[in-house]
Amino acid sequence: MKYNTTFPGIPPLLGAVFQLLQAHRPAFRQARPYWRAVALVLGELFTFGRHTVTQGLLALGITDGDWSAWYRLFSRPRFDESALSECLLRETLPHAPASEPYCVAIDSTTIHRSSLKMPGTSWLKDTRFSAFRPGIHRAQRFLHGAWLTPLQAGFSRAIPLRFLPAFPPKAVQAEAPARREWETGLVFLQWLRAGLDAAGRYSQGVLALADGSFEVLELWRGLPERVILVARTARNRRLFWLPKVERDPGPGRPPSYGEPAPHPAGWLHAGLRRWPKQQVLVRGKLIQMRYQVLVHS
16 A cells, blocks of 8 residues: 555645655565554654653553564564665665765664673673763664765754664674674675665765774775765874875885875864865854865875
């Protein structure tokens, strides 16, 4: 059944929600798990406390029955998570012009757990503590990959595409393989690039934003083609210019590095006052930013 936003009796916004949910129907093997997922989505919209399965059932008013079927929707393979994410990716393409880069953001997050035996749990750094006195907590680590909608008046929304497990090697053994943060980020970028190619967006590039934890040499080496990663780097990072194209013929392989470049902090000491300025619209306000573009010939 496909809903129409202009159908009388159904509000346009609710009709659009049903159309979006109907686009994810191929990810479910049977109709019954699909309609359970639809009901849980509606329950999430009216849950104003903790967003759990129990609270969703409470919002739907069906807490008097058997809950086991609702929980089996997530504990057993009732749907294909990868296919579900591919459906969502295809739904974002009409709103992402092919002439512009497909912008995404990747970051890791932790979910607090109290069990010492739950698969995927380990002792991780707790960000709720102060920076000068860090602490640890028992948690599961995941990677959040989100699509950044095109800017409108300086505003952009982050639409979650995938929530992948990034369990450390020392975590309790789970079905998902143990991966570091950057390894899981690379898996997400490879999946995204393959999804865009499958949709016919071969020429559309991917622009990924990440923090300093993803600025790893192995990630740069495994980065797919037509994917640009913008990551924060350390102030004392050792940088090199690109090697010269022309070199003296001789034995040995071509050089991989050129002349040493200043540290990132060295660019700041060169004098910010001489950097060009540009006003950027961010969340409805004009913010003046300084930037510098360096080209080494």
